[in-house]
Amino acid sequence: MAPPPAPSPPVYVNPCVPSPCGLNAQCQDIGGSPSCSCLANYMGIPPNCRPECSINSECPSNKACMKEKCRDPCPGSCGAGAQCSVINHTPVCVCPSGYTGDPFTNCYLKPVIANEPVETDRCSPSPCGTNAQCTDGTCTCLPEYQGDPYSGCRPECVLSTDCDRSKACIRNKCMDPCPNTCGQGARCDVVNHIPICSCPEGTSGNAFVECRAVPPPVVTQPCNPSPCGPNSQCREINGQAVCSCVPGFLGSPPACRPECVVSSECAQNEACSNQKCRNPCPGTCGVGARCEVVNHNPICSCPVRYTGDPFVRCQPIRKNPLTADIPLVQKNPCQPSPCGPNAQCQVSGDSPSCSCLPEYQGSPPNCRPQCVSNSECASHLACIKQKCQDPCPGSCGVGAECRVVSHTPNCICPSGFQGDPFIHCTIQVADDQIRPTPCSPSPCGPNAICREQNGAGSCTCLSDYTGNPYEGCRPECVLNTDCPSNRACIRNKCQDPCPGTCGQNADCQVVNHLPSCTCHPGYMGDPFRYCSIKLQEEPNIAQEDPCKPNPCGSNSICREVNGQAVCSCQPNYIGSPPGCRPECVVSSECPQNRACISQKCTDPCPGTCGLNARCEVINHSPICTCSSGFTGDPFARCFQIPSM
Structure with missing residues (x-):
């Protein structure tokens, strides 16, 4: 009697392919079941992982939303x-x-000018x-x-x-960041100030260099053609295509992108150099000069008691002992020059007249060259010898094409050619297994995490959440009324709403969850913007004006009616004098489907989400999700799910 046939080995099926975890999440195979968790720098619970912020109003008033993080601007x-x-x-x-x-x-x-003749000039001081x-x-x-x-x-x-979300701040101007950012044949869409490059349908490649037509597939393979999108790599695992971003690129396929393409994507003290956020100071200023980065640009200056051209060399100021005690018959107002470096001084009517030297721009004493770093030039130019010039001439090899992307020359061989475009283009002749745990499936409620303890699943609330972890945990607050009266509900935390809310020389006090700003004693102005010292007015004995000084408080209008002061709030301010205030200063003052943007309760959705994504405002924050039948990063772009 023949022995029974040996059983065939079981076929391994990866429960994480395709991933059930949603966007911005990672999946792990634990005992044959998928375990989902949000990627680093993302918050929430799968499948609703989202960045820390996407608009300013999701941050405290003394922070700004920069690269999806609340940071000090x-x-x-x-x-x-x-x-x-x-x-x-x-x-x-x-x-x-x-x-x-x-x-x-x-x-x-x-400058302190001694023995200056007194003149009646309404502009001095x-x-x-x-x-x-x-x-x-x-x-x-x-x-x-x-x-x-x-x-x-x-x-x-x-x-x-x-700026508007369709523009970025480039050289202190709100401009479209798209021109000369993406590669040949690519399309550019601005999402929340950031240029997003993608290859149109029917093409593929690196969208930041070149998109080419997709050749017809020869052999049916899951990674040929790659379904992962630009700047990504595809690996075949158990007959499935597994996508990941190539090293040096951020995000998740199909929305992999470099760290930056314009300087406005970097911190204010960094500039975008070769698609990396770097300190632009090293090697920029002259010998002995100091460098400070202001709005992505390196600013060179000589230290105190030093002089010279800060872009070349700074040297100590030396006094001439021979001329120190010689009385001057007629002082030359240009000796020493009050104009600063890179400027020339001319005498005009016994007064110095300053102007910048040729090839320098600005106004004395801040004359500087056209550029000292790439971030001061347009995206299709580079800073070469302190001039914004085309970096392409002489950069690429024979037969190659050159295109400037984010100040950097990119060399590619044309279609039908091959080789190193920077030299010469010629014509073309298994996973570790994790033991199962009692946490799969998880016995915990929402916003709770499961840990194995003595062979059983133990549930605890996530950090900053409270409640019964087996039924569901909730954040510290959702509404202001969840907090004490001297706190406001900001990003689901009971926080002091004062920091960064009031203007200079103003005091802040929280009244019923809302910050109230008033000018310091002896100051006047808009306490939500700037308070200045009160000017002492001479008393007018002949005729008293009930509106001078203004008894109505800040942001108010005073009118005299029958000898009495009648107060009202200025346009765009609410309340009643002396408590006139903007419509909002923190988002908690707005309805749940609105956010405080520029002191107005506004819908935060327009321009926040990517292409083919839908937006819903939840607790003042825009929540982006891909529409039905689409997949991808909803903060960048959603792609239609291909039919099997």
């Missing part, structure tokens, strides 16, 4: 010697007392703030600056969050 935002404070997510730069200049570039000591000019006592902002000229003008933007 001050480093690198202000100029040398300036002070920075964060007000409603925006860095505000001011020069300290006794200093003057552009706080976004450089603050320097106010100037009543204007920084970056403003005075004409017969009237202040106006300098070109390309905006704001209140009497308190201070600022550039169009300092952070990308100052």
Whole structure:
């Protein structure tokens, strides 16, 4: 009698292929069952893993949403010697007392002029703030600056969050980051200030270099053609295509992208160099000079008691002992020059007249070359010899094509050619097994984690969550009323809403969960923006004006009616005097489906999610998910699920 046939070995089926965990999550095979967890830097529970933030209003008022993280926007935002404070997510730069200049570039000591003849000039001393000019006592902002000229003008933007979501802050201007960012044949879409490059349907390749038509498949293989998208690698495991991003790229397929393509994607004290966020200072300034990074750009200056061209060399200031005691018959106002480095001084009517040297730009004493780092040039140019120039000539090999992507020349061989495009192009002649645990399937409720303990599953709430882990855990708060009266519910935590909410020289007090701002005693202005010292007015004995001084408080209007002061709030402010305030300063003041953006309760969805994704506002935060029949990263782009 023949022996029975040997049983065939069981066929291993990976429960993580395809992954049931959703986007931004990782799957592990535990005892034949999938175990899901969110990727690093993502929060929530699968399949609803999301970044820490996608808009500013999801962060505390003294933080800004930068690269999907709540960070301090001050480093690198202000100029040398300036002070920075964060007000409603925006860095505000001011020069300290006794200093003057552009706080976004450089603050320097106010010059002390002795024995100056007294003249009646309405512009001396100037009543204007920084970056403003005075004409017969009237202040106006300098070109390309905006704001209140009497308190201070600022550039169009300092952070990308100052711009519409379809633009990025590039060289203090809200601009479209797409031009010259993506490769040949690629399409560019701006999602939440960031350019997203992708190959159109029917093409493939590195979207940051070149997209080419997909050749017809010769052999049916799961990785040929690759379903993983650009900048990714495909591995065949048990007949399934497993996708991952190539080293040096971030995200998850099919939305793998480099660390940066424009400087606005980096921290303010870094610049995008060769698709990496790096410190632009090393090797930029001259010998003995100091370097500070302001808004992605390296700013060079000579230290105190040093002089010279900070882009070449700084040397100590030496006094001439031979001329120290010689009385001057007529002092030359240009000796020593008050104009600063890279500037020339001319005498005009016994007064110095300063102008920048040729090939330098700006205004004295802040004359500087056209560029010192790539981030100061347009994306299709590079900083070569302190000039913004095309980096392509001489970069590529014979027969290669050159295209500039994010200041960097990219060389490729044309279609039908092969070889090293930087030299010459010629014509083309198994997984470790994990033992099963009692946590699969998990006996825990939502927002709880399971750990094996004495052969059984033990449930505990996730960090920052409370409740019964076997039924479900909840965050510390969802509404303001879940918190004490001196706290507000911000990002599901009971926090002090004051930091970063009020302007300079203002006090903050929490009243019924809401921050209330008032100017310091002796100061006046908008406490949500800036308070300045009150000017003492001479008493008018002949006729008393009930509106002088204004009894109505800040952000209010006073009108005289029958000799009485009648108070009302300014347009776009709510409440009643003296408690007029903006519509909102924190998102908890808005309905649950709105977020506080620029002191207005606004729908945070427009421009937040990627292509083919839908947006739903939950607890002031935009939640992005792929539409039915689509898959991908909803914060970048969703792709249609191919039919099997």
